[in-house]
Amino acid sequence: MRALAYLLTFLAVIGLGFWAYSENYETQQALKDVARLNAEIADLREALSIQRAEWAYLNRPDRLRELSTINFDRLGLLPMQPEQFGHASQIAFPVVEEELPLIIDPVDVMGEQEPADQEVTP
């Protein structure tokens, strides 16, 4: 009985040893993954911040103003001014498209074919 208990304990120690060994390596692998992902996140964030800075730089008001001046003939953009506002009543009513008149006197355009051998009386 005692021998069996010793044997089981011994086996348990060996098993736990293996388990701890593999856990240790898995943990280290997970930490490496985390570090790699963190580095990747940091890289992406850096890229994102550069792109946001670039976006802000390209959209700075000075540049947009110059661009709208250069491209005035194509875009026709002007600064916003009070004269550009209007009242709803200043807008002309939309032109109503002429609808087709109601069909009140239908004409049958499909002629009925008459037998050819029948003579038509004048």
Place this chain on the structure above:
Amino acid sequence: MSRTPLRPLARILTARAAGENPDVIERETLRARHEQIREKSRSRAEGRLLFMGLAFFMAFTVIGARMGLLAASEPMEPRSASSGAEILAQRADITDRNGRILATNLVTHALYAQPKDMIDPNRVARELVAIFPDLKAEDLVRRFTDGRSFLWIKKKLSPEQMQKVHEIGDPGLLFGPREMRLYPNGRLAAHVLGGASFGAEGVHSAEVIGTAGIEKYFDAQLRDPARSAEPLALSIDMTVQATVTEVLDAGMKMMNAKGATAILMDVRSGEILSLVSLPDFDPNDRPQPLLTGDPGDSPLFNRAVQGVYELGSTFKIFAAAQAMELGLVNPNSMVDANAPMVWGKHRIKEFQGKNYGPLLSVTDVIAKSSNVGTANIALMIGGIRQQAFFKSLGFFDPTPVELIEAKGARPLIPAKWPDIVTITTSYGHGMSASPMHLAAAYATIANGGIAVQPTLLRRNAAPEGTRLLSDHVADSAVAMLRKVVTGGTASYANIKGYAIGGKTGTADKPKPTGGYYKDKVINTFASTFPAHDPRYVLIVTLDEPVDTSSSEPRRTAGYTAVPVAAEVVRRAAPLLGLRPEIEIPLQNGVTAVAQRN
């Protein structure tokens, strides 16, 4: 092991035969047996103690070794701790009220040298000078060869420059990563943002510290790693700021002014939507402060906050409003405006020696900007109440606006307050304040008499302020300001679409030696719009303007600051989402009928 019996027969028999007591033998044997047992248990206990001691010794050795290792090794971030936005340790961004970036960070590199590792200092110096023309070859060679082991060469490199330095290929040239502060909009809102520079510098990183403006005021918050992911949202509206800057710059040049400032403020929340001070600078390349001359002429000088000026007749409305609040007058009361007024040895005159008197209604005192009328109103109020009112409007303290420069800009208050000071301060002379003070005070009037704290941070709700004027007094004051535009000194502000109400102010600049210049003025137009329901306050101040469009030079605010302010309103108000009042041209009878309905 054979067990010795307690009474071995052979010994007992021998003892009996010898006449001895056989019990002695039994006890003797028993004693020997107990001794044996004791020996055994003692050695077992010793073994156990030794084992325990060894176990404890090993445990403490392990703990001690671990502690020693932790203490001796480089500290390391816990790698397993999850981290989110703060992975890139950096200074928080600054955005405008709509989240558009005003300041952000850019990763770049610094160049340093370790001359001990350098192979050919002469060639390195030559090639570096080819890349950076501002360096001097002989300086570099001297510094490379004087025995030092480390030196900085450049604090910021562009990627192209870095590549070229790489191509020199000398092992003594090394790069350190840097985060630099970038202001993508260049000069826009330069005085609000201030600037940033490097603090303590190491090879692997350098701290970025704010040097002026809001960057310095909120330095601790912006550098806090826990808050680096949340940008600091300002109240500035970038579009409005750009428009106001453009208009003010054009106006400043047209009026031949040497400086200009504009503040646009929301009267309900106190948020400053636009703060412009010209001339301005590029915060990416902040100029050095002037070492000689007047610091007020430096582009770094924030005229809106630091510029403490006598703001002239813009102060008159405070006297009128306070007199109405105290029940001394109403807008139609007639007051003595017989110029010139003599008070002791002083003579109070009107502009160009006019006389609007003998009697003038309070509304006309404001509309015509009568010094004498205002002086008499101020005398009715009295110096003590006038001081208290100015104090409650914030004229006696630096403005609470979140700029590091604001704390240092104390208004200049006369030490004593005799009646002559009561008279002169009522029309804005003898007491100096910054345009920001004026904006806050006008916002109080425009906000129905409730005091407003100006702020540069976006506010979600209007803060509660104390009431300084009753509602109808504030309304009457705004109506007076409107009268200034429709039938007074600010007629150029009578534009289509937006009802502006405001007060002009022209003050002679004081000479540094005492006295006043005859031909140097500060022109201010303090206004609010739309006048029937004030939402915004606009202060425009021009420094030494002169309108040369007519035969003789004109230096009053009505000809200089007012047209500029009117153009600012015309351009900025649509951007603020204010609908202009549209005057519909009558075309024919049919549309006229349609519009009447």
